[in-house]
Amino acid sequence: MNIPRIAVCVKPVPDPAYYDKITVDRTTKRLQRGQAPTIMNELDRYALEKALQLKETLQAEITVFSMAPSNSRLVLLEALALGSDKVVLLNDIDFAGADTLATAYTLARGITHTGTFDIVLMGSESSDGGTEQVAAQLGEMLGIPRFTHVTSVSLDSQSGRFDITAKHDTGVNRYRVQGPVLCGVTREIATPRLPHLRNIRHCIEKPLITLDSKAIEADPQRIGDKGSPTKAGAIYNRESTRQGIMLQGTPDGITDRILTEMRRLGVLCQA
Amino acid sequence: MFEFFTEEQKLLRRVVRSFVNEHIAPFADEWDKSSHCPVELFPKMAELGMIGCFIPESDGGAGFGVMERTIIVEEIARYSAGLAIAMMTNDITIAILQAYGSPEVKARYLGPLLRGENIGSFAVTEWSGGSDFVNQTTTVKHTENTIVVKGQKCFVTNSTFADFAIITGIAGKDKRGRNIITGMLIPAETEGFLWGRVEHKIGMKCSITGDLILNNTAVPHSYRLGDDSGGKAIALNTIGRYGRSAMTAIAVGILRGCLEESVKFAKQRKIYGNPLHSLFSAQSILAQNRSEYEAAHAMLYNAVSLREDNPDYLPRIASAKLFCAEAAVRAGKRSIDMMGSYGLLEDYPLERYLRDALSVIPSGGTSHIMSIITANDLVK
Numbered sequence: 001m002n003i004p005r006i007a008v009c010v011k012p013v014p015d016p017a018y019y020d021k022i023t024v025d026r027t028t029k030r031l032q033r034g035q036a037p038t039i040m041n042e043l044d045r046y047a048l049e050k051a052l053q054l055k056e057t058l059q060a061e062i063t064v065f066s067m068a069p070s071n072s073r074l075v076l077l078e079a080l081a082l083g084s085d086k087v088v089l090l091n092d093i094d095f096a097g098a099d100t101l102a103t104a105y106t107l108a109r110g111i112t113h114t115g116t117f118d119i120v121l122m123g124s125e126s127s128d129g130g131t132e133q134v135a136a137q138l139g140e141m142l143g144i145p146r147f148t149h150v151t152s153v154s155l156d157s158q159s160g161r162f163d164i165t166a167k168h169d170t171g172v173n174r175y176r177v178q179g180p181v182l183c184g185v186t187r188e189i190a191t192p193r194l195p196h197l198r199n200i201r202h203c204i205e206k207p208l209i210t211l212d213s214k215a216i217e218a219d220p221q222r223i224g225d226k227g228s229p230t231k232a233g234a235i236y237n238r239e240s241t242r243q244g245i246m247l248q249g250t251p252d253g254i255t256d257r258i259l260t261e262m263r264r265l266g267v268l269c270q271a
Numbered sequence: 272m273f274e275f276f277t278e279e280q281k282l283l284r285r286v287v288r289s290f291v292n293e294h295i296a297p298f299a300d301e302w303d304k305s306s307h308c309p310v311e312l313f314p315k316m317a318e319l320g321m322i323g324c325f326i327p328e329s330d331g332g333a334g335f336g337v338m339e340r341t342i343i344v345e346e347i348a349r350y351s352a353g354l355a356i357a358m359m360t361n362d363i364t365i366a367i368l369q370a371y372g373s374p375e376v377k378a379r380y381l382g383p384l385l386r387g388e389n390i391g392s393f394a395v396t397e398w399s400g401g402s403d404f405v406n407q408t409t410t411v412k413h414t415e416n417t418i419v420v421k422g423q424k425c426f427v428t429n430s431t432f433a434d435f436a437i438i439t440g441i442a443g444k445d446k447r448g449r450n451i452i453t454g455m456l457i458p459a460e461t462e463g464f465l466w467g468r469v470e471h472k473i474g475m476k477c478s479i480t481g482d483l484i485l486n487n488t489a490v491p492h493s494y495r496l497g498d499d500s501g502g503k504a505i506a507l508n509t510i511g512r513y514g515r516s517a518m519t520a521i522a523v524g525i526l527r528g529c530l531e532e533s534v535k536f537a538k539q540r541k542i543y544g545n546p547l548h549s550l551f552s553a554q555s556i557l558a559q560n561r562s563e564y565e566a567a568h569a570m571l572y573n574a575v576s577l578r579e580d581n582p583d584y585l586p587r588i589a590s591a592k593l594f595c596a597e598a599a600v601r602a603g604k605r606s607i608d609m610m611g612s613y614g615l616l617e618d619y620p621l622e623r624y625l626r627d628a629l630s631v632i633p634s635g636g637t638s639h640i641m642s643i644i645t646a647n648d649l650v651k
Contacts, residue, residue: 039285073278074278074282078282078285078286081282081286194286194290194319196318196319196320196333197283197286197319197339198320198332200279200282200283200286200333201279201335203279203282204278
């Protein structure tokens with residue numbers, strides 16, 4: 001097997017520490033990020049860490065793909081400082097408003113345009129969307145076996161086979177599969193590192209390539225808002241109210257009524 | 272706010288902040304309460320390249336400069352001013368060794384320092400006062416094979432655990448009758464090297480400060496730093512360049528702490544049925560905290576961005592330290608005022624920030640000395 005080639009999909013997301021600065025445009029129904037800086041989606045950081053570990057043991061080559069606005073450069077530079085070899089930024093005004101399907105399509109076009117890869121790694125979900133759909137959709141569009149909730153992955157470089165463990169609600173499944181594959185990973189996959197400050201100085205020298213919709217020969221009907229069958233419905237503030245009930249009677253009687261009510265609401269198990 | 276950071280500097284700040292959030296913020300209060308300097312964290316900081324980040328890559332550093340080092344100190348000081356001063360003192364010794372150390376001394380100490388395995392201290396102040404530097408009483412005598420030092424230093428940061436001290440002493444008089452000041456490195460294991468009393472300070476309690484006694488302590492000539500009369504330049508240049516910028520960064524870090532914590536409290540605290548920030552008196556305090564933080568931040572990084580050989584650098588950083596240190600004290604005091612009795616509680620970090628801010632003022636030159644430097648520059 002030649003040097004393994006790894007693709008990692010990274011999504012810049014709003015920093016959760018600034019969620020109180022985020023609003024929703026009531027007309028377009030899109031997030032207004034305001035002053036909130038973008039950071040690397042947490043699970044994508046775990047995926048990148050796994051890629052870095054594979055690179056250290058197998059001399060693999062890592063290419064990071066991201067569909068993002070140009071103000072996400074810091075996130076992408078961090079990916080380079082961590083040890084990625086190249087970043088491909090998929091950036092076009094026509095990509096705006098993409099749902100998971102259009103995002104997966106755009107990423108698939110970007111990856112296919114750039115080359116062939118033995119494995120595509122990404123977080124199982126994003127911290128802002130949380131749909132868990134993109135990994136599965138991207139795997140289908142690339143036409144390769146795809147696994148989500150992956151907790152471990154290793155590669156036999158001689159045979160090109162991957163050993164993959166994926167968890168589900170009641171246990172784990174183990175797979176041995178010939179590459180290329182796509183894995184949507186969980187936090188169990190690895191412990192992310194921070195880049196050495198020295199590498200921050202050098203990350204700027206690494207290739208950060210920007211591709212627009214024409215460069216990746218994307219179908220205009222399948223990208224951005226146009227290519228997104230998901231439409232936001234009504235937007236409303238969730239109202240929460242508290243109902244106070246005055247209980248009167250003897251202490252024992254009041255206690256019995258409280259316990260009965262708590263059992264009815266499921267707070268306590270039935271006696 | 273200073274708005275002209277490069278992409279690398281912005282990324283560096285982001286990475287250091289992640290480190291601080293995980294390894295420093297959750298523990299800073301406990302270190303303060305127990306007066307514990309977290310020396311165990313130095314190897315971790317070194318692993319990331321935070322220690323001596325201004326040392327060239329060829330010598331094992333990250334190859335950055337004073338600007339990046341200032342960002343690192345500010346980020347640490349946001350949560351632990353005490354650790355920031357311990358780290359910045361260690362950095363001063365690294366800068367001195369890099370510039371003035373003999374090949375033998377550099378080979379012995381630079382690597383372990385950059386790996387966080389060794390920690391340095393910088394001992395120049397004596398009981399007569401740090402500002403009366405040329406009239407110190409520590410003596411240096413040259414013998415055939417050694418330099419023998421006798422004297423006592425005080426307010427030594429990283430005392431009790433540092434692996435060595437960089438000290439200065441009087442080696443004689445020059446032709447014009449002025450004191451010749453020599454600088455040298457003395458390993459802590461040298462005979463006659465004794466850590467003295469430890470001071471119990473109002474703030475920066477997790478930075479250990481104490482006396483150093485040198486009782487006819489002898490080191491080889493190769494442990495001298497620079498030439499025989501280089502001690503004054505070594506001490507004053509390094510304090511001016513690396514010390515004062517870092518102390519100002521610590522003040523800015525404390526200011527940011529006061530700003531963020533006062534906003535948090537004003538949002539959470541309900542009074543008269545509304546959040547505290549709905550009161551004009553609280554709004555006024557929040558606005559002052561923000562204004563002073565923004566001004567302090569811009570002053571610090573504008574001054575630090577000047578080149579070392581720029582004659583404006585020393586008065587500009589002196590002005591910045593004067594303003595930022597005093598502003599940090601003001602921010603701590605008024606934030607506590609806004610919080611009422613809650614501000615006095617150790618459950619909130621503001622009382623610690625105020626204590627730390629008070630401790631910034633004398634370190635690296637008092638506000639009065641900063642005023643003198645600034646004023647002299649204006650009327651020269």
